[in-house]
Amino acid sequence: MKHSPVAGDGGSRFTRRLRLEPVGPANADDLWLVHGDDEVWPWYAKEKPSREQVEQWAQAMGDSWRVHGVGKWIAYDRVSGEVVGRGGLGRTPVDDDWGRIYAFLPEEPWVRVAHESHRPSVVHANWVEIGWALRHECWGRGYASEIGRAGLAFAFDVLGVQAVVSCTDRHNMRSRAVMERIGMRDAGELWSEEFEGEQGNPPLAVRVLLRSGRNRSSATPT
Template identity: 40%
Template sequence: MPNLVTARLRLEPVAPRHAPDLLALYRDPPVAEWYGRWTWPQIESETRRMAFGWRNDGVHKWMAYHLVTGQCVGRGGLSRAVVDGRPRLELGWVLHGRFWGQGYATEIGRAGLDLAFGPLGADEVVSFTETRNSRSRAVMRRLGFTYAKPLLIENEPYALYALSRPPA
């Protein structure tokens, strides 16, 4: 899968070589508050899982690098997953704390939607997050998602959002 370039970011399909950057991202304290504690073996297996997704499903998450500085900004994008009991195309984002508040998650999200409604020909994309994750919910609203329903995942309340293919 080729890299993709947006206004400010280079998006690289996650592969095993991204494991060090992904571990640094998940261990960034503002991210770890949401993602918990990750070990090196867990990250290695996570990057292998994502690379398999790219090979098997034709899509998975990207690592995002700043076009000018080369810094790792975060990761995000689409993946195929069973959500609320059926297979869906899911969109998500995670940013290093120092990059919050500058629209990078929205930029990654837009690239995901362009891929979903363009080359992948999807009719719908969903996104979900912990109900209390107001920053992630704001990204969803900014991208045009509307709230669909509450979900309970491992006893934690989540909010499910959906966005249909825009009319031609």
């Protein structure tokens, strides 16, 4: 299924096996195939999202591309056109929650600088978060690493950010393996009182890749 790119997103991007299309409202059906997957949604929420929620996410992702110049992609198989998953980047809010990530970043002024656009919220200008989610039938084929490498290339070569961070459930060994495979460095765990003693809500494993360390990583686009 072919969709028109969201305005201002720079268009489609390609990896060896995937076509990456910026998410917007027109991609809501395809986004639902990913986040409605019964093997996927439990990693992101305590209950399955509604179709209406996914439509709102697609709208918000499209807004991110237009306002902040970055967002998530839907990944399609280049040959079959089938939906593989979603992934990409997001600018993180300047708030107390994301402020906890400062502990894993260099003590430099660029870390706290806000993006010039304050719509729809104030976000960081010089570092972004990377992530991915695949339909379960696509697991184990290296697609997440392909999306991750494309995301790192976009972050450093197009956006020109200073750092990329990634966070996942401590028990999500598949995602942690992808982070390591694409060259992100183990930074520790994000732990706070809200996680203590809450079964099923463990600390987050945090990995970081700095621009200065990129050449020593395996973050090479496929």
